[in-house]
Amino acid sequence: MSKSAEKKSYGRVRFAANLRAARLAAGLSQEDLAVRAGFHRTYVSQVERGLTNVTIDNACRLAEFLGIDVAMLFSEPSATTDPSSR
């Protein structure tokens, strides 16, 4: 259960960066997003540090609360910052 010891996949690194960018774009704090989406208040912080191996269902839940498509959270970071790609 040692989360910090897990290897970080490229998907996990991307997801972390994309989630942070989308959250900031929505003007939400980590705790705001976590609580609104029904997670523990520290969950988003852990995800944005790549410490959590997020599941598909939770990825969808986060995306829904951010008003974006779940695929955006797995895209290359450069694509996420381009609003026209949505």
Place this chain on the structure above:
Amino acid sequence: MSKSAEKKSYGRVRFAANLRAARLAAGLSQEDLAVRAGFHRTYVSQVERGLTNVTIDNACRLAEFLGIDVAMLFSEPSATTDPSSR
């Protein structure tokens, strides 16, 4: 632990369809892909039926063995069938 009782998120449904399409395009059986990627031989079958809430790390592992980007597995199915989108 009742997998069949879990709600299927739209991401899970998409992932299942995209994984199947990419696997067939690669000419692999469900068991071939599972074993090559280091999963139990029934894992891919369960994922393709939307019964498994796949994690980011496992999604990356499957994508790598299929030679595709993990984002493809979360995209809308129509996008997956277009090779030019890679």
